[in-house]
Amino acid sequence: MANFESGLYYSESHEYVRVEGEFGYIGISDYAQHALGNVVYVDVPEVDDEVTAGEEFGAVESVKAASDLIAPVSGTVVEVNEALEDEPELLNKDAFANWIIKVQLSDKSELDNLMDVEAYKAHCAA
């Protein structure tokens, strides 16, 4: 069964944002990594790239297929999780501990468009 972590903001396309001050750590939910199966490649943007809420910023690939990553919030990439380059399977081991990109949030009000953990659980059950 998938884990659901509280205190995060979730999108309908199964990304999460963990907010720390003016920064957001963006990753995929445990539910998403379950659905994907073995992750074999993570395609990430570069530092200083802009990401826009609702738009694709990379992809997570399982053996069988590529799934786009959709930015839940807008911002500037300040860090990418480089460990995923050599060990993409970290997403399967712990999707919440292994965020994908860290962004400087450009508009915190965008967080209002995202779900809390209870709403996200209901979304996954639907």
Added chain:
Amino acid sequence: MEKKTCLYDRHVALGALMSPFGGFIMPIQYSNITDEHNAVRQHCGVFDVSHMGEVCITGPDAERYVQHIFTNDVAGAHLGQIFYGMMCYPDGGTVDDLLVYKMGENDFFLVINAANIDKDVAWMQEHTEGFDINLDHQSDYYGQLAVQGPEAETVVEEVLGLPCKELKFYTAKTLDVAEGDEGETIIISRTGYTGEDGFEIYGSHEFTKQAWDRLIQSGRSKPCGLGCRDTLRFEVGLPLYGDELSADISPIMAGLSIFVKLDKAEFIGKEALAEQKANGVPRRLVGIELTDKAIPRHGYAVLTPEGEVVGEVTTGYHCLSVDKSVCMALVKTEHTKLGTPLQVQIRKKTFPGVVVKKKFYDKHYKK
């Protein structure tokens, strides 16, 4: 509405991820593709391939008819010999790729792809004029299991009790078994689609269910889905109809000319294929190895280092057995020499690669 194979309930009970394939709802994976892939490379896996189609051709002109519709040459074959080849359109495009089993004098057993069953059977029926044959479509009767891997021979002998040690590569025999109400005759062949040693077993639904249960309960054969069937066949460079072969991709373009016997007197598509062989083809299938880990997928564009689009990926993976991102691609012939630098467009970026042999892992057949 997709059809179900006779093992559908068993797949669901095993918790398989089920998905439509070739008109059937099929198991893609039971645990995960990587583990199932490795089980076949290292030990033994069993696949439900009951979705494949079967057609029996018998009658006085059976051999002459098979020669007419099939690119390979079955003349002078011994009983039990199996041939891989294609049925082609007059323009050389591929109707399907298939196996032809010679089960008796003028008795041939044809195994065709699930997605092409209706098209193939119609094609065969359209070309029976002038041949005294009986064409018997038996896809609804037969279930089929593929037991694959280095331990397949011992597993088939010991778990299923089917003597198969003496079967040579690409040969088949019939066996009388006790399953079913009054027993039945099954077909077993040393064939497969994984690049490993293994067997394919054709029997009634009742036989197939009993054999599957014994294999699973023995713990000596891992249930494997179509996900790893694709990664396994891809790594050893075996084509999949719809990816590497199609009405637009002839066997010559796909690099399969050894299965096209142009010295045969006659077969549908011969003239076009002979012309392609003699004068070359505009596009050819190649392997491309990328320097990055990014994964090329079906339909992605192939470009020159200068950025000109010269082809398209047919199948690509991060190859499980050799840990490299590789693909097969249909590319303009002038860019197909081994060592030619090419790029693959993956989402917004292009990734450099190089033309390599389209066999990324060596086959381990027992011949």
